[in-house]
Amino acid sequence: MKISSSHIIVLLLILLITWTFVSAPLPLEDARGSASIPIGDVFRVIAKENDIVRTLYTKSIVGQGKKAGLKFDEDWENPDIQAGPLPALFLAKAASNIDINPVELDLYLGSHQPITPTNGFEGIQIEKFESLLSTKEPVFYKDPNSGIETAMFPDFASAMACVTCHNEHPDSPKTDWVKDEVMGATTWSYPKSMVTEEEFISIISTVRAGFEFAYLSYLTEIETFDRKPEIGTQWPSAESYSIPDLDTFMSKFRSAADSATLNQLLSSK
Numbered sequence: 001m002k003i004s005s006s007h008i009i010v011l012l013l014i015l016l017i018t019w020t021f022v023s024a025p026l027p028l029e030d031a032r033g034s035a036s037i038p039i040g041d042v043f044r045v046i047a048k049e050n051d052i053v054r055t056l057y058t059k060s061i062v063g064q065g066k067k068a069g070l071k072f073d074e075d076w077e078n079p080d081i082q083a084g085p086l087p088a089l090f091l092a093k094a095a096s097n098i099d100i101n102p103v104e105l106d107l108y109l110g111s112h113q114p115i116t117p118t119n120g121f122e123g124i125q126i127e128k129f130e131s132l133l134s135t136k137e138p139v140f141y142k143d144p145n146s147g148i149e150t151a152m153f154p155d156f157a158s159a160m161a162c163v164t165c166h167n168e169h170p171d172s173p174k175t176d177w178v179k180d181e182v183m184g185a186t187t188w189s190y191p192k193s194m195v196t197e198e199e200f201i202s203i204i205s206t207v208r209a210g211f212e213f214a215y216l217s218y219l220t221e222i223e224t225f226d227r228k229p230e231i232g233t234q235w236p237s238a239e240s241y242s243i244p245d246l247d248t249f250m251s252k253f254r255s256a257a258d259s260a261t262l263n264q265l266l267s268s269k
């Protein structure tokens with residue numbers, strides 16, 4: 001049987017119901033409809049899913065794709081440039097879709113030393129990011145003005161490519177980044193401090209739909225290339241000028257994300 005995202009969501013829902021039943025002092029009917037999940041737990045789940053998709057995209061698409069002869073560029077959406085999105089721009093594309101979704105979740109990749117000035121932190125984000133920089137741990141806070149719940153997760157220079165590209169970029173205000181340094185923070189926000197299971201499922205679905213939209217945008221861009229890679233079940237490599245189709249990419253992501261998310265839900269109890 002092919003496992004679709006709706007199956008996974010049903011599985012998650014069953015797990016959540018069981019989880020609430022086991023952990024909550026309330027009768028099951030009450031607990032299911034009540035806002036019983038701290039938003040911090042939800043932020044940790046989606047931050048982990050974001051790490052998974054970003055690693056998959058960075059290593060298996062950008063890293064392997066370059067070996068196959070594919071290009072990745074900051075101006076990837078310019079019709080004259082035949083390239084795919086850089087990892088930060090893959091995330092920006094997903095964020096644009098997450099932001100327009102009716103679920104009131106926001107995603108922002110910011111930095112204290114941004115290449116693009118609009119990616120800088122503002123207001124309370126500046127001081128919260130300072131504490132993230134000193135501990136290298138995520139920070140969770142409620143914005144005192146808007147009351148919006150926010151979580152910042154450190155964005156590490158996990159590959160030399162992060163370091164060299166940022167150091168050499170003409171607009172980069174900092175040119176001495178080193179490997180494993182904190183380069184910024186993926187910043188999530190949501191207006192409530194506790195959510196119901198239903199909201200939790202919608203948040204995960206929204207985030208996954210954002211990743212799907214970002215990958216689909218790349219596939220759409222490929223249609224304009226003069227030399228199109230083959231789009232199918234193959235992943236790129238030095239021997240293979242190909243790119244996985246949407247289903248192949250998302251299945252690979254989901255198989256890693258589903259188990260990470262279940263593990264996180266179980267360990268948060």
Ligand code: HEC
Nearest residue numbers: 074088109110111114115116119156157161162165183184
């Ligand atoms: C080939 C070049 C390149 C690589 C590789 C790259 N980046 Fe970037 N990165 C950019 C560009 C260009 C931007 C600005 C994009 C925009 O306009 O939003 C950016 C944006 C960012 C931002 C938002 C703040 C800013 O500078 O505008 C962060 C944080 C970031 N990158 C971290 C990373 C990390 C971590 C890695 C490695 C996992 C990485 N980048 C890899 C080029 C690169």
